[in-house]
Amino acid sequence: MINPDPETPICSAKGCRAPAEWVLAWNNPKIHTPERRKTWLACEEHREHLAQFLGVRGFLKDVVRFEEWQAPEGA
Ligand SMILES: [Zn+2]
16 A cells, blocks of 8 residues: 655545545635635545535635646636
8 A cells, every 4th residue: 555656645634645636725814815725635535524624614715636636727
């Protein structure tokens, strides 16, 4: 289960080494300007957990597939 590719993004969940499948875009209005986006990466298993963590705080803005997130924006 060890991924030899250091370029492969992995899940942001604590202790998780799974490849990222999802990008969670979030913003904390207390410390970030409204247009700022922080991102967490999540595997399939942790997407819901991480989204819920951000969601209950009102931080969660968007959840997109990782490959879609890498696509050029507004081109
Ligand atoms: Zn994970």
